[in-house]
Amino acid sequence: MMSRLQWRTVYNVNSTMEDGLDEGNSDWMSRLPEEYLDVSLWNLALPGSHDSMSFCLDVCSPVLQSESCVLRGLDKVAPCWTRRCVSRWATTQQAVLSRQCDLGIRFLDLRIARKPKDCCNLFFAHGIYTRITVKEALDELATWLDAHPREVVIVCCSHFHFLTLSDHTKLVEYLISLFGPKLCSSQDNPTLRSCWSRGQQVIVSYDNQDMAQDHPELWTGIPYWYADSPNPEKVVAYLEAQKRKGRPAGFYISGLNLTEHAPYIFFHPLQSMRKMTTKALAVLLGWVREQRPGPEVDRVNIVCCDFVDVSHFCDCVVGLNYKGGVDRNKKRLACQSAC
Numbered sequence: 001m002m003s004r005l006q007w008r009t010v011y012n013v014n015s016t017m018e019d020g021l022d023e024g025n026s027d028w029m030s031r032l033p034e035e036y037l038d039v040s041l042w043n044l045a046l047p048g049s050h051d052s053m054s055f056c057l058d059v060c061s062p063v064l065q066s067e068s069c070v071l072r073g074l075d076k077v078a079p080c081w082t083r084r085c086v087s088r089w090a091t092t093q094q095a096v097l098s099r100q101c102d103l104g105i106r107f108l109d110l111r112i113a114r115k116p117k118d119c120c121n122l123f124f125a126h127g128i129y130t131r132i133t134v135k136e137a138l139d140e141l142a143t144w145l146d147a148h149p150r151e152v153v154i155v156c157c158s159h160f161h162f163l164t165l166s167d168h169t170k171l172v173e174y175l176i177s178l179f180g181p182k183l184c185s186s187q188d189n190p191t192l193r194s195c196w197s198r199g200q201q202v203i204v205s206y207d208n209q210d211m212a213q214d215h216p217e218l219w220t221g222i223p224y225w226y227a228d229s230p231n232p233e234k235v236v237a238y239l240e241a242q243k244r245k246g247r248p249a250g251f252y253i254s255g256l257n258l259t260e261h262a263p264y265i266f267f268h269p270l271q272s273m274r275k276m277t278t279k280a281l282a283v284l285l286g287w288v289r290e291q292r293p294g295p296e297v298d299r300v301n302i303v304c305c306d307f308v309d310v311s312h313f314c315d316c317v318v319g320l321n322y323k324g325g326v327d328r329n330k331k332r333l334a335c336q337s338a339c
Contacts (some may be wrong), residue, residue, distance in 0.1 A: 025104030048107030
């Protein structure tokens with residue numbers, strides 16, 4: 001398992017750029033006012049990272065079999081060019097997992113895959129596979145949680161690429177053995193106070209219905225709203241349209257992540273996901289600042305973004321929990337926990 005310092009060195013994490021960004025958020029949950037402690041977690045505003053492990057994509061690994069036949073064909077003909085291009089557009093984070101948590105991220109989007117010719121380990125994937133294994137990442141998170149005993153993190157395991165039943169079984173067993181009593185049961189209505197009283201810090205959403213049904217420690221998949229567009233104005237318009245339909249009753253995600261399409265990449269050969277996201281942040285964070293958490297139909301819960309370390313995204317989302325006098329009314333918030 002690589003240490004945090006090794007991760008910074010191997011993946012060239014720019015600590016100078018990160019300095020000063022959301023530095024006060026490593027324990028933001030433990031500092032929320034008393035009246036927030038009995039509010040259901042799905043009625044709080046929680047910052048999340050989209051494709052949390054994409055900071056360590058491996059350009060020596062093949063393109064995923066689930067990608068288009070055209071892309072897989074290019075990978076066979078010109079693997080070096082194809083994989084670097086995929087990496088440029090599939091990399092959506094550049095901060096290591098523990099750094100994301102230090103910034104205030106409390107929702108981790110983990111997309112898990114079996115790498116060809118590796119029968120011993122599971123990895124993460126987004127277009128191509130990662131260098132870091134699932135075990136290494138989960139161990140890093142467990143270490144971080146031990147150092148921050150009053151913080152609660154939602155771990156979303158999804159987009160399983162070519163996992164067998166045996167893979168699922170071993171992964172779930174490892175999750176349960178690693179986090180043990182820290183796991184919050186899917187039968188609970190989690191609040192900060194209830195989690196603290198039981199020593200619970202981890203909510204595992206597992207996007208495989210059979211496994212989730214067989215294990216009360218696992219939660220089913222969490223709805224993720226995303227616009228599937230490279231245009232930030234269209235992303236905002238989509239999220240507003242979804243809000244008018246009404247938010248789900250439990251956890252749900254508003255995705256600020258942009259999506260590139262083949263024609264867009266073709267006409268922007270020198271661009272990357274990072275450049276595209278950075279240009280869009282003013283519009284996307286402007287929308288975030290106008291939101292509020294809560295059980296009402298137009299309220300937000302988890303908000304996910306790309307490149308969470310290059311802006312004050314986490315500050316913006318955490319700050320939503322303090323907005324408005326009506327949301328600070330203790331009696332009203334107590335009622336929210338039942339919703």
